[in-house]
Amino acid sequence: MFRHMWIFLHKLASPPHFYGLAAKMIPWFYVSGLLLIAYGTIAGLFYAPADYQQGDAFRIIYVHVPAAYLSMMAYSIMAISAGIGLIWRMKLAHAVAAAAAPLGAWFTFLALATGSIWGRPMWGTWWEWGDPRLTSELIMLFLYFGYMSLRAAIDETSKADKASAVLILVGAVNVPIIHFSVEWWSSLHQGPTLVREGGPAIETAMLYPLLGMILGFTLFFGALLLARVRAEVLHRERRSRWVRNLILGESA
Amino acid sequence: MTEPANPTLWQGFAAVVKRDLLLAYKRPGDMLNPLFFFAMVSTLFPLAIGPAGDQLKLLGPGVVWVAALLSVLLSLNSMYLSDLEDGSLDQLILSPQPLPLIALGKTVAHWLVSGFPLVLVSPLIAITYQMPTETIGVMVVTLTLGTISLSLLGSVGAALTVGLNRGNALLSLLVLPLAMPVLIFGARTVALAAADDAVSAGVYFLAAYCMLALSFAPFAAAAALKISNE
Numbered sequence: 152m153f154r155h156m157w158i159f160l161h162k163l164a165s166p167p168h169f170y171g172l173a174a175k176m177i178p179w180f181y182v183s184g185l186l187l188i189a190y191g192t193i194a195g196l197f198y199a200p201a202d203y204q205q206g207d208a209f210r211i212i213y214v215h216v217p218a219a220y221l222s223m224m225a226y227s228i229m230a231i232s233a234g235i236g237l238i239w240r241m242k243l244a245h246a247v248a249a250a251a252a253p254l255g256a257w258f259t260f261l262a263l264a265t266g267s268i269w270g271r272p273m274w275g276t277w278w279e280w281g282d283p284r285l286t287s288e289l290i291m292l293f294l295y296f297g298y299m300s301l302r303a304a305i306d307e308t309s310k311a312d313k314a315s316a317v318l319i320l321v322g323a324v325n326v327p328i329i330h331f332s333v334e335w336w337s338s339l340h341q342g343p344t345l346v347r348e349g350g351p352a353i354e355t356a357m358l359y360p361l362l363g364m365i366l367g368f369t370l371f372f373g374a375l376l377l378a379r380v381r382a383e384v385l386h387r388e389r390r391s392r393w394v395r396n397l398i399l400g401e402s403a
Numbered sequence: 404m405t406e407p408a409n410p411t412l413w414q415g416f417a418a419v420v421k422r423d424l425l426l427a428y429k430r431p432g433d434m435l436n437p438l439f440f441f442a443m444v445s446t447l448f449p450l451a452i453g454p455a456g457d458q459l460k461l462l463g464p465g466v467v468w469v470a471a472l473l474s475v476l477l478s479l480n481s482m483y484l485s486d487l488e489d490g491s492l493d494q495l496i497l498s499p500q501p502l503p504l505i506a507l508g509k510t511v512a513h514w515l516v517s518g519f520p521l522v523l524v525s526p527l528i529a530i531t532y533q534m535p536t537e538t539i540g541v542m543v544v545t546l547t548l549g550t551i552s553l554s555l556l557g558s559v560g561a562a563l564t565v566g567l568n569r570g571n572a573l574l575s576l577l578v579l580p581l582a583m584p585v586l587i588f589g590a591r592t593v594a595l596a597a598a599d600d601a602v603s604a605g606v607y608f609l610a611a612y613c614m615l616a617l618s619f620a621p622f623a624a625a626a627a628l629k630i631s632n633e
Contacts, residue, residue, distance in 0.1 A: 294580045
């Protein structure tokens, strides 16, 4: 049992194997992700009842929450892969971290933009410094920018991999602290609605589209990530024989 | 002066600190520039905003903290730079002493040269901002803990960016987001003290953060030094 798992992991870490496997997985991720997003959009926009306080303005939750969740998710993926890359010297893990960074930054930006648009009817301002989660998302965006600029500043790929891995691990220790300190600093955001004791405080007609959107966004993110890692692997292995065979085979 | 053949950990640590302090003493500009910067930034705010006393009293804690953060940042870039240029960084990495200990020694020297003077000067600035006397004590305590944390965090950033072309601007981008909790707790605690509120929570947090940074930062800095110097 364990032996099979090890063989599977070992194979997964080899770039040509991953390249082929990812190509087979990507369409499944795209199709299931887009179907779920379509369900979430239609059900969320047309069938979910309007909020009794916020009216129709609350519907931006169907983009805001999945984006905010993915901005954290991408950072965790980067931290875990950076750790794997540093400890087991697995190059593929570094490629995953490098490929996830722009996606994470983009979802963080999306969360900030939708949060700010949501804030306009709710708080009457585009930006509210008193809201801890919006502020910690902004700091998150800076962390992503720092990671990407550090990578961009180092020419040698293996050095950029390791240096950025150290940075992301230091950042990962700090993210909960930043979150907590910003929370302590001030609180104006609505409390957690999904993850809390006694089940979610949201009506099921609103909840299911939201869960669909979260899962759909995650699958879509997975497809994008796999595609980006494939490109990254291809670029990193550009001098290896299997890439040459691949290209020669395709053009022949 | 004869050195023992096998120096102890403490001797190695002390030698690094002593060397860096001596270097700073020989180049007083490195030590004074961040201090002048600190004083200058604190002067800019009243000039830009106006001399109204109530406003300055409100702004004081924040201004002192932002100025301290920026001036520590200013001095971080040179932490490993001269060692890289004259090749002594290679010797430090090759030495039989554990690298985290050496990184810690360099951080301690950095704090003594650029963090500690800020703490000493800060009461003067607080007085010009008409902050009450009791607040100044809290400010000195939080600044001490905060600048130590900043030096430790910064040592990781400095080790990661040493030898990179656009190092200085990049260093700010790496360290500033990580330094937010220190800024938030430092400035807010001083502001709470000014409003006669309880300050112990903030001070405890800063002390805890300082301990956390002290436990992890030297190891991260050592790993980063090895990576950037390979």
